[in-house]
Amino acid sequence: MTTNQLISEIKKKQSFLCIGLDVDLNKIPQHLLKEEDPIFAFNKAIIDATHHLCVAYKPNTAFYEAYGLKGWKALEKTIRYINKNHPEIFTIADAKRGDIGNTSTMYAKAFFEDLAFDSVTVAPYMGKDSVEPFLAFEDKHTILLALTSNEGAFDFQTKTVDGKELYKQVLETSKTWKNSKNLMYVVGATKAEYLADIRNIIPDSFLLVPGVGAQGGNLQEVCKYGMNAQVGLLINSSRGIIYASKNEDFAQVAVTKALELQREMQVILSK
Ligand SMILES: O=C(O)c1cc(=O)[nH]c(=O)n1[C@@H]1O[C@H](COP(=O)(O)O)[C@@H](O)[C@H]1O
Numbered sequence: 001m002t003t004n005q006l007i008s009e010i011k012k013k014q015s016f017l018c019i020g021l022d023v024d025l026n027k028i029p030q031h032l033l034k035e036e037d038p039i040f041a042f043n044k045a046i047i048d049a050t051h052h053l054c055v056a057y058k059p060n061t062a063f064y065e066a067y068g069l070k071g072w073k074a075l076e077k078t079i080r081y082i083n084k085n086h087p088e089i090f091t092i093a094d095a096k097r098g099d100i101g102n103t104s105t106m107y108a109k110a111f112f113e114d115l116a117f118d119s120v121t122v123a124p125y126m127g128k129d130s131v132e133p134f135l136a137f138e139d140k141h142t143i144l145l146a147l148t149s150n151e152g153a154f155d156f157q158t159k160t161v162d163g164k165e166l167y168k169q170v171l172e173t174s175k176t177w178k179n180s181k182n183l184m185y186v187v188g189a190t191k192a193e194y195l196a197d198i199r200n201i202i203p204d205s206f207l208l209v210p211g212v213g214a215q216g217g218n219l220q221e222v223c224k225y226g227m228n229a230q231v232g233l234l235i236n237s238s239r240g241i242i243y244a245s246k247n248e249d250f251a252q253v254a255v256t257k258a259l260e261l262q263r264e265m266q267v268i269l270s271k
Pocket residue numbers: 020022060094121147148149150186187188210211212213214215236237238239240
């Protein structure tokens with residue numbers, strides 16, 4: 001999917017919501033455990049109920065890898081289901097990959113070619129030759145970790161190296177890489193106060209912003225400092241939407257939670 005297609009979908013749906021499909025068999029409604037593939041059954045119900053309210057889905061691969069072959073098969077079924085039934089929805093493989101060049105190429109093939117995701121999250125730590133193999137794929141997006149939502153972000157990302165914070169160096173240096181137009185960046189919603197500085201460095205790029213909901217990030221604050229003329233934001237909520245109810249009404253309650261965020265987004269977009 002191109003960035004322009006994503007932007008037009010945001011305008012059409014009046015939403016820049018990304019729903020995180022982080023499936024934990026201990027948290028899903030217990031009646032689903034009787035299904036042949038409980039993970040896919042859960043995702044299908046969430047997707048069927050919420051696809052009109054969001055522009056992106058983000059399965060975090062950890063929640064699938066944890067269940068071995070069964071989990072990977074459920075991930076494959078989920079992405080195929082979205083691509084077949086809702087091809088207008090932007091898909092993010094939250095896998096946080098990155099390795100030496102030839103290995104990164106294989107990671108990129110796994111997510112962009114075999115599973116046909118639109119994007120994958122990548123860690124910048126190994127530098128240019130670990131990220132450029134992902135950027136080589138046309139109309140696919142590499143979402144680079146810039147400033148993450150967790151407490152540990154302060155261990156390295158905000159430390160000053162050569163007179164500048166490391167996350168700023170990641171933003172600036174990554175702009176010089178080949179096919180950098182295919183980059184998006186992760187900035188945690190819990191770090192909203194950094195967004196003005198971040199926008200000075202990357203005014204036009206899309207940002208994936210997780211941390212609204214369960215981690216306490218604030219949508220209004222994120223939009224105030226992070227939104228650009230093309231919106232430029234994908235706001236992710238996972239647990240706050242998909243586990244809002246543990247009962248048989250889980251998909252309907254997920255709709256209520258997604259609708260709350262979409263309505264707030266619609267108001268922000270109308271300003
Ligand atoms: O790359 C991510 O999506 C990510 C980056 C980050 O800085 N913080 C963060 O929470 N995430 C992911 O975003 C999701 C957040 O989930 P909830 O806290 O349940 O909404 C999880 O899949 C996290 O792995």
